[in-house]
Amino acid sequence: MHIQHNVDLAPFTTFGIHAVAESFVEVSTIEELRKAIAWAQAANTPFKVLGSGSNILVTDDVAGLIIRIRIMGRTSTVEASSATIHCGAGENWHSIVQWSVENGWGGLENLALIPGTVGAAPMQNIGAYGTEQSSCFVELQALDVTTGIVATVTKDECAFGYRESIFKRDLRHQMVITSVTYRLATAPVVNVSYRDVAEELHSCAVIEPQVADVFDAVVAIRQRKLPDPRVIGNAGSFFKNPVVDLDTYAQLVAAHPTMPSYAQADGTYKLAAAWLIDQCGWKGYRSGDAGVHDRQALVLVNHGNAVGSQLLELSMRIQHQVQDQFGVDLEREINVW
Ligand SMILES: Cc1cc2nc3c(=O)[nH]c(=O)nc-3n(C[C@H](O)[C@H](O)[C@H](O)COP(=O)(O)OP(=O)(O)OC[C@H]3O[C@@H](n4cnc5c(N)ncnc54)[C@H](O)[C@@H]3O)c2cc1C
Incomplete structure (x- = not known):
């Protein structure tokens, strides 16, 4: 060390x-x-x-x-209908997804190409294209910083939600995740509920998609739609998609009939933060080296030498304008240090 x-x-x-x-x-x-x-x-x-x-x-x-x-390592135990994988927190997320797909194990393929480590995945319960890591999650191991003991934390204890977990709340700064266990399907049923994924598979003439087809589709969509941090600095979605109650939704959709929204199982509605930001005219905005991506309004970018405070200030101006124009609060998804 x-x-x-x-x-x-x-x-x-x-x-x-x-x-x-x-x-x-x-x-x-x-x-x-x-x-x-x-x-x-x-x-x-x-x-x-x-x-x-x-x-x-x-x-x-x-x-x-x-x-x-940088705690590495991966093991697998394969049984009749499932494969249980155990991964060190420092493993690269995408390489674990790729490894699973190569073995024909299903469950993580919709989460291909999300940057980051395995240990951070439960933090905000990473999700994309109709799936969250919680859908395959079994348990994790984490070091309690006060006692120095490594404890197992079960799925229920993690309190996963939309980009949420107990590690962002009550256990923030208390537990350091050292490894995570997922259970994957050996005879998987793929999830193509997300429209972009279904369209991508259709355009590739895939009739009966397998895990590897969904993986390829997600990789292709992401490479087309999202800025590559190796080319332009960014941290993916800067804000969460806001969730509003039925009354707020009804008022908004009456005033903005083209507003995209997604009905949730609990009767609330998830709005598209990117659409709200775009409507305020921020897409492609640039001040010095801090800006908003020109194809994806949810992504703030560093064109070269932006400092963090410039990006933070820009994000607050966006939050204020979305609040003024739509009466909707945008919550940050990223962690500010
Ligand atoms: C281009 C791009 C696209 C993205 N797309 C998505 C997406 O589709 N869906 C999505 O959910 N996210 C997405 N993200 C966000 C990001 O990839 C995820 O949040 C990822 O899980 C972060 O992993 P990391 O290792 O980089 O974590 P870091 O950024 O290093 O850390 C994030 C937080 O987790 C904490 N942390 C990290 N490791 C541990 C640990 N072992 N134990 C305890 N706390 C820890 C840190 O202290 C910090 O608070 C995207 C990011 C980019 C740049």
């Missing part, structure tokens, strides 16, 4: 924003993680946990220790 000091964080987040971490360490075992936390506690300095930095906006230099999780 090698603790470094005054480390530029630009290479460690997908926004690519320059900011200096006072101290920085990569840990590849649970024991190293324990030592890193003990080091911070002994120095009476705060610490933060980092995966691949694809859901973080750094707005200033970071005091204390950043612990980058």
Whole structure:
């Protein structure tokens, strides 16, 4: 374990924003993680946990220790109808999805090409194209920073919701996820409920899609629609899609008949944050190097040398305008450091 000091964080987040971490360490075992936390506690300095930095906006230099999780490893147990996979928190999410698909195991294929680590996936219950990681989730292991003990956290205890879990709320800063277990189907039924996926498969003349077809379709859609952080700094969707009650929905749709919306099982309606932002005229906006992507209004971008505070300020202007124009609150999806 090698603790470094005054480390530029630009290479460690997908926004690519320059900011200096006072101290920085990569840990590849649970024991190293324990030592890193003990080091911070002994120095009476705060610490933060980092995966691949694809859901973080750094707005200033970071005091204390950043612990980058590099705990690797994957195992599988195959039974008649399911395969249980157990993955280290530092594993790359997409490579786990790809590995599952190559083995013919179904359940994660709609979540292909989401950047980041396995350990961060339960944090905001990553989701895309009609699926969330919670649909295959069994349990995870996490180190309690107070006791140093690794505990198992069950699915119920995780309290997963739309881009939500207990790790974003009550257990924030309390538990560091070290590994995650998923159960996948060995005779999978694919989920093509999402219109884009169905259309992509149709355009490729796939009649009876298999897991690998859905994986390929999702990869193709994402490569076409989403900006690649290696080309332009971004952290994917900056805001969550807002969920409103029936009365609010009825008023909005009466005033804006073309507004996209998705009825939820509990009687609420999910609105498309990208549409709301686009209607306010933000798509393609740029001020210095901070901007809004020109094809995807939900994605804020760093054109080169933006600083985090510029992007944060831009995000707040967008929130205010959406509130003024539609009376709807946009909640940030990304983590601000
Ligand atoms: C181009 C692009 C597209 C994206 N598309 C999607 C999408 O379709 N759906 C979606 O849900 N997300 C999407 N995201 C967001 C992002 O990929 C996910 O949130 C991902 O899970 C973040 O993983 P990470 O390792 O980069 O986490 P980081 O950004 O490093 O960390 C995110 C948060 O999790 C915490 N954390 C990280 N690892 C651990 C751990 N082991 N234990 C405890 N806490 C931890 C961090 O402290 C931080 O608060 C996208 C991002 C980009 C850049």
